Amino acid sequence: MAQGKLFAVSDQHVAHEENRRITESLRPESDEDWLVVAGDVGEKFEDVGWALELLAGRFAKVVWAPGNHELWTHPRDPAALRGVERYEALVGMCRALGVLTPEDPYPVWPGPGGPVTVAPLFVLYDYSFLAPGARTKEESLRMAHDSGIVCTDEYLLHPDPFPSRDAWCRARVALTEQRLAAVDPEHRTVLVNHYPLVREPTRILRHPEFAQWCGTELTADWHTRFRAEAVVYGHLHIPRSTRHDGVRFEEVSIGYPRERRSRPPRGPLHQILPHPVRGAAA
Template structure:
């Protein structure tokens, strides 16, 4: 059994949905896929994605991303309501949104948002970041409140696990996961990348691997005993920083073993 990681597949782009559909229906039947958010804000496309992947993998585990909680396309609810709809749809399609014990390994999804613990947002990001127009939260809810809401939901899963533990989230748990080569002009998005409070939960769980998404900057780095991995499909024009392949992160009880 192998465990693969993937995030930010953005299937609204035909190139990305075509890539997803091209995955073998035979090669991964005994394998696990961690899908770390950002599929589409369309429920119909989410269903298509889930159906496509469950036909290819033994098990698909998923956590929603920020794009998945946008409500401008379909409306009818706020983003907390959209979160519940997305999770219900995933479960109806046979996709797991909760912890899974698979042999000697546990895989634990962790919800989060951003709370500006990576820095204060500037005027440019406040004016241009699409979440601020496409997500709708209850009156009086700031980003720190949204983050606290999702982190509290994690508390039921922040318990002791036996064997190897892999956690995954859409958002970044620490800002030093961003590489030094990122130009200063592009760092304006850092405040909306995640929350440092998430890393505290990851370490309480005792993870050996944490998979994340959102940044579209693919990376594998070891920090204080945890291997952090981002394997984003990304937007079609981002081939320099993202990749268009599955990444095997665990096989037969060995993290990082050749797959």
């Protein structure tokens, strides 16, 4: 029997026809392979369902963590749900497809390099990755608006029934922290989140003001506290492998077509386990 691999991908953005074709091309190497999907499959409910159903039919197990785009209430999406209600509807759709979500028991990877608990996370962001020179969330947001670098989330990602996105983030962090603390202490983990769990990966952003929509300081020690073998994330559209406190961080996004044309070619699937033998990017 072929030994399985754990692969990862994110930021498929299947509304773009070229990206849709890339998603259609994603296939396992064996019947034992798993796939983690770290968010931003698409903006429309039906597009997310199309992609996850396709992948669930090919990989032995698919594990999904939401990105910000899935949570948008897009004006062209017939599914006009907002906030927690939209997230819960996405979870329900995933469960109907056999796709695991942050609300399900964390699966244990039994293949080479295991046993490793694979934990899909949904913790959002709380604006604590402040823009350079800002001392408060309000200052940071003002600087972003003044520079014209404002995430579309401010208009389409609604936190209902929470009063703000950062309040929703704090609630998700508290819930997720409890679940991670309950993982078998003998297990290493693969932490899958749309956003990087630490700020360092955002420091290469062309527009540093955008970092405030890229995570929270509340997760800064999770990769060490919760014994991460690897942290998988997307959102930045800068695919690369880095290390923080000795832990491998893998940015696995496909990104937009225009972005791929300006960087060296790289396959859309990224091997997480067993640890691939390759040089890590700086």
